[in-house]
Amino acid sequence: MLVSYEWAMTDLVYLSIAIDGKIAVVTINRQDKLNALNLAVIKEIEQVFIGLSEDDDVRGIILTGEGKKAFVAGADIGELADLNRQTGRVQSKRGQRVFSLIENFSKPVVAAINGYALGGGLELALSCHLRVASRTARFGFPEVSLGIMPGFGGTVRLSRVIGLGRAIEMTLTGDMIGADKAENFGLVSAVFGSDDFLSDSKDFLGRIIRHSPGAIQKALRSLYFAQDTRTVEALVMENDLFGQLSGSEDMREGISAFLEKRKPVFKGK
Numbered sequence: 001m002l003v004s005y006e007w008a009m010t011d012l013v014y015l016s017i018a019i020d021g022k023i024a025v026v027t028i029n030r031q032d033k034l035n036a037l038n039l040a041v042i043k044e045i046e047q048v049f050i051g052l053s054e055d056d057d058v059r060g061i062i063l064t065g066e067g068k069k070a071f072v073a074g075a076d077i078g079e080l081a082d083l084n085r086q087t088g089r090v091q092s093k094r095g096q097r098v099f100s101l102i103e104n105f106s107k108p109v110v111a112a113i114n115g116y117a118l119g120g121g122l123e124l125a126l127s128c129h130l131r132v133a134s135r136t137a138r139f140g141f142p143e144v145s146l147g148i149m150p151g152f153g154g155t156v157r158l159s160r161v162i163g164l165g166r167a168i169e170m171t172l173t174g175d176m177i178g179a180d181k182a183e184n185f186g187l188v189s190a191v192f193g194s195d196d197f198l199s200d201s202k203d204f205l206g207r208i209i210r211h212s213p214g215a216i217q218k219a220l221r222s223l224y225f226a227q228d229t230r231t232v233e234a235l236v237m238e239n240d241l242f243g244q245l246s247g248s249e250d251m252r253e254g255i256s257a258f259l260e261k262r263k264p265v266f267k268g269k
């Protein structure tokens with residue numbers, strides 16, 4: 001389906017979408033507040049991902065922050081100031097819902113972290129399937145210094161990516177780590193220089209989206225399903241998903257291309 005992004009030009013205040021071939025670059029643009037996540041930004045993220053899910057021409061998403069200083073410096077601290085027990089739960093649930101939408105997205109999502117990824121910003125990056133960073137990127141969960149804790153899925157997802165010991169250390173100390181340590185921890189897959197950061201991030205995603213979209217989608221589903229369930233059930237899911245791909249047009253194309261020593265052209269069927 002060809003989707004028009006006219007709505008994005010008019011409705012969005014804090015986000016922009018740029019389509020480059022099969023990649024959609026989604027940029028959070030609230031630079032004066034280091035791209036901090038206020039309620040409006042979170043709503044726009046939801047709106048944009050719902051819109052992108054309907055566009056079959058888009059095969060992968062890059063999520064980034066405007067400028068070289070910050071990816072996202074956290075939830076908007078000004079908004080946090082007014083929370084009480086009830087509204088705190090509502091806010092946390094809203095963030096969790098939107099970030100789960102990203103995690104469950106049917107196309108690969110890469111967070112291109114071009115500066116601070118703190119608090120909710122790190123949680124947002126963790127909800128993406130993969131992360132790449134600029135050399136100057138800084139990562140941390142400073143919430144405890146504000147008397148709160150991560151509430152948009154961070155305590156659940158960080159340990160899955162870097163292991164429980166490191167996750168406890170980062171969450172309880174509130175200390176930031178740099179890009180090299182983040183790469184060493186497996187928190188980011190690659191570190192790029194800041195000059196060609198966006199194009200290097202697109203190349204990184206390009207290595208994924210050249211493959212069959214159906215295969216990518218189902219592999220992601222199996223990988224995440226296995227996080228939440230027992231091995232025996234995860235293997236049943238993997239078996240079912242593998243069966244769904246077997247005999248697909250893309251499978252035939254991939255195998256023919258290999259045998260004919262050419263590059264495959266996948267159609268997502």
Ligand code: COA
Pocket residue numbers: 032033034036037073074075076077078116118119120142143146
């Ligand atoms: N929420 C709201 N505003 C934020 C913000 C956030 N999470 N992070 C930064 N800002 C705002 C600052 O208040 C400042 O606004 P102002 O110019 O109107 O005063 C602006 O962004 C620039 O930030 P500033 O603190 O001046 O930049 P810095 O280079 O001195 O410091 C940080 C950068 C990231 C170390 C610092 O901004 C910071 O600690 N931010 C909060 C990080 C945090 O605790 N996040 C988790 C929230 S749960």
